[in-house]
Amino acid sequence: MGHHPPVDDWATDFDHTDDVWAANPYPIWDELREKCPIAHTERYGGVWLPTSHEDVAEIAYDTEHFTSRSVLVTEFRPPMELAPQGIAPPISSDPPFHKNARRLLLPAFAPQAIDKIEQFTRNYCEELIESMRGRDVVDAAVEYSQHIPVRVIAQMLGFPEEDADRFRGFVQHVLEGVSLPMEERAEGMMVLFEYLQAQVQDHIDNPRDDLTSFLLNAEMDGERLDMGHVGGTIALLLLAGIDTTWSAIGASIWHLAKTPADRERLVREPALLPTAIEELLRAYAPVTMARLVKDDVEWKGCPMKAEEWVLLPFPAANRDPEMFENPDEVVIDREENRHAAFGLGIHRCAGSHLARMELRVALEEWLRAFPSFSLADPDAVAWSGGQVRGPRTLPIRIA
C-alpha cells in the first residue's frame, strides 16, 4: 500500500508496507542479515527490524523488555492503560494476565477440537472446487484460498455465513490499511466494533453451542470475562485467522503451480503432504509480528527507545542460513525443520492447529481435483505487503 515515500535505504529507512518488500522481501532480509542484522527506520515513530533467527527468537522470548500491547505497526499506539490485557487478548496481553486468558482459549483450538471441523472444511473446499470446474483459468487467491478460513471461523464463532465478505473487508482494512490516515482507520475499526457488538448481543439473546457463547460464559479466576475481553478476543479470532491462512494456502498453490516437480511428487505421494506443508510454511511464512519497547534499553548495541516498535519477521528467521541448510531452497521432504512460522514463545499462534488443518485439507482437495495446474500469468500475481504477506491475485490454469 504505497501511502509512504519510497524506501531508499533498507538499513535506515525501511518500510514493511513498501511495494518492493511486498513483491519479494527475501533479498532485503538476506542483505540486512549480512550487513546490518538489526535495521531501524524512523517511520511509524521508530521501528527496529531484527533479521536473524537468533535475534527474532530472543525478542519473542523477552517479555521483560518488550510488550505485546500492540502487535500491529501503525502510527498509532494503543493507550498504556490497556496493558496488561490489551485490545485483543490474549495476543495483546502481557504476563501474568496473558497466561489464563490464553489457557481458556486453547482447548477450543487443540487438535482434538480441530479434528471435529475437518469434514466441514473439506465439504466447503469441494463446494468451491465444484464452482470452478469447466473453466480454464481461475484466481486461486480470490476464488479459493480466501474463502476457506472465513467460512470456517464464521462457523466456529456462530456468525452468519452470508457475512463472509464483510469479515474479509474488516480484516483487510485493519491489517493491510496500516498506512491509511488515522481517521480512516478509526472509522473502519468502529464499523467492525459495531458489527461484533450486534453479533455478541444476538448470542446473549440466543445462546448456542459456539465460540462466542463459550466466551460469554467463560470464567477466568472465578469471574466472567468483561465485555471488552470478550469483544477483543472475538475480534482477534476473526482478524488473526483469516488472511494469515488465506496467505498460506495461496502461497502454497503458487509454489506448486510454478514447480511442477514438487506438484507431481505430491500428487504421486500424498502421504508426503504434511512434511511438505511444514516446508511451505517455513519458506513462505506469512506472518510478521511486532512488539513495543517497554522502557529505553540498549539491546545488542541498539539504542531502543520506549514505545518504539520491533518487528518480528518470522519469515526472515525461517530463511536464516545459520538455522537452515539452503534456506532459500524449498525442499518438500526436508526432515529437520524447526521453523517459526507460528511464532515462538508464549504467543505461539493459538490457531496453528486450525491453520494446519485448513492448509492440508485445502491442498488435498485442490491436488485431487486439479492434479495438473500452472501459473496462467506469472506477472499478474500480486502479493500483499505489511505484516501478513500472501498472494492476493493468483491466476491459475486448471485445465
Added chain:
Amino acid sequence: MKIHVDRERCEGHGRCYALAPALFEPDDIGNGQELGDGTVPPDQEHNARLAVANCPERAVVLDLDETG
C-alpha cells in the same frame, strides 16, 4: 533411549505428536506430552529424532544416558 517434553519450554506447536504419535500425545490445550515413561522402542528411534529436530522451542529432549 528415552524421550520427554520439557513442560516449561513447550508452547504447543504440536510437532512431536504429529511426527511421532506412538511416542507423544496432546494434552487438553494441545501441549505435547510423552506417552508412558518415554521409553522409545527401537522401531520408533527415527521418529523420536524427528520430534527432537522439529520442535521450534527445543522442548523435546532425548535422554540417551538412560540406556547408554
